[in-house]
Amino acid sequence: MNQNKLSADPLALILGVLALVIGIASCCCYGITAIVPLIMAIIGLVVANKSLKEFGENPEAFSPQSRSNVNTAKIINIIAIVINGLIVLMAAAVLIFYGTMLSSGMLDDFNDFENDDYYYDSEMESDSLNTWEDDTYEDDTYIIEEDSTEVDTNEKEFF
Secondary structure, eight states: OOBBTTTTHHHHHHHHHHHHHHHGGGGGGGGGGGHHHHHHHHHHHHHHHHHHHHHHHHHGGGHHHHHHHHHHHHHHHHHHHHHHHHHHHHHHHHHHHHHHHHHHHHHHHHHHHHHHTOOOOOOHHHHHOOOTTTTEEEEEEEEEESSOOOTTTEEEEEE
């Protein structure tokens, strides 16, 4: 009786262990890299399920030790999928939270910009030398009222 190994005996186990190690290490990177071990764990689970189905069709052709290894690999891959799935969901939630906070902060700054009128200063308008409000007309003569600002008389006019 020649008993062979299942086709996924080493592969599913390696994929599951790597997915766990890389997934836990991806917590240091805020979970951004957790998608790669999630894919690895899904591939390992699919390969392990195919091998277990193959064992179920012909149990005499394969060793029980190989079946035990594939069962272990299946459990490890399921754990890796759950852990990496949670890490990916938490990373997405953090990105959505910070994106919402950033966009609301930018919206608040934009609204403050519209309300503060940075480019329009009413004090500057009232201190100008020659405005239509300061001009008076008496008997067709043009008289300029005095303004509150001081004017340097040494300046050259370009009129």
